[in-house]
Amino acid sequence: CTRIDCVSLGVVVNRNAQRFYDEGEDFWPKRYAIWGRLVAQQPGQMGYSIIDAKALGRFMPPVFPGVLAHTLEELAQKLGLDAAALMRTLNDYNAACRVGHFDHTALDDCHTEGLRPAKTHWARPIDTAPFCAYALKPGVTFTYLGLRTDETAAVRFSDAPSQNLFVAGEMMAGNVLGKGYAAGVGMSIGTALGRIAGSNAARAAIRKEPQRASA
Numbered sequence: 001c002t003r004i005d006c007v008s009l010g011v012v013v014n015r016n017a018q019r020f021y022d023e024g025e026d027f028w029p030k031r032y033a034i035w036g037r038l039v040a041q042q043p044g045q046m047g048y049s050i051i052d053a054k055a056l057g058r059f060m061p062p063v064f065p066g067v068l069a070h071t072l073e074e075l076a077q078k079l080g081l082d083a084a085a086l087m088r089t090l091n092d093y094n095a096a097c098r099v100g101h102f103d104h105t106a107l108d109d110c111h112t113e114g115l116r117p118a119k120t121h122w123a124r125p126i127d128t129a130p131f132c133a134y135a136l137k138p139g140v141t142f143t144y145l146g147l148r149t150d151e152t153a154a155v156r157f158s159d160a161p162s163q164n165l166f167v168a169g170e171m172m173a174g175n176v177l178g179k180g181y182a183a184g185v186g187m188s189i190g191t192a193l194g195r196i197a198g199s200n201a202a203r204a205a206i207r208k209e210p211q212r213a214s215a
């Protein structure tokens with residue numbers, strides 16, 4: 001698996017060649033964690049991020065190469081999508097694009113008009129060959145489940161802190177995160193709570209075996 005960073009630069013369609021969400025809603029650190037769920041809700045849990053030559057080189061390249069084609073019909077065929085349905089979706093999208101000043105570093109004014117779902121930023125027609133697509137499948141990044149804890153990193157059983165069991169990282173991230181996720185938060189939780197849990201676990205061990213600890 002690899003991360004696909006070009007969602008906001010093009011359109012994303014499902015196996016029926018239909019768009020299903022605003023690809024330009026927000027910047028990727030705020031946005032990318034919601035796409036797994038969106039793709040999981042599509043037929044066959046598949047999506048296809050489609051871009052044209054204008055987007056190539058403007059995003060962090062994924063580990064795996066995309067599917068490249070010189071026409072959109074050829075792209076549809078290579079992806080196994082209904083070409084007529086994909087052309088309808090892309091023609092509708094292209095016609096709805098109101099291109100202002102494209103700026104991928106800001107929530108720019110390039111948007112669609114009269115299209116559902118709308119693309120609210122970075123909307124530019126998909127019209128310049130070569131065209132490229134990446135298949136999307138959801139992966140599990142976090143479940144929001146795990147152990148209950150508090151600011152001491154002690155595991156809480158029946159709402160009482162354990163004297164000798166501490167938790168950090170993904171196992172307790174659900175205590176901090178409830179919905180959504182911003183990039184870097186996973187590592188921050190692991191680093192901060194890891195230090196607290198490690199320190200408190202060492203103190204608990206010293207409390208339990210003071211003689212051996214001092215020796």
Ligand SMILES: Cc1cc2nc3c(=O)[nH]c(=O)nc-3n(C[C@H](O)[C@H](O)[C@H](O)COP(=O)(O)OP(=O)(O)OC[C@H]3O[C@@H](n4cnc5c(N)ncnc54)[C@H](O)[C@@H]3O)c2cc1C
Nearest residue numbers: 139140141142168169170171173183184185186187188190
């Ligand atoms: C695709 C993806 C992208 C991410 N991107 C980011 C990002 O950009 N920024 C960010 O901050 N965070 C990101 N995260 C989240 C971050 O990677 C995790 O929060 C972090 O790695 C969790 O660290 P951890 O040590 O708690 O758990 P893990 O890294 O999951 O470590 C748990 C370890 O325990 C081992 N284990 C499990 N069961 C047992 C057992 N019974 N006995 C022995 N060992 C066992 C596992 O093999 C594993 O090595 C991402 C996560 C994913 C999946």
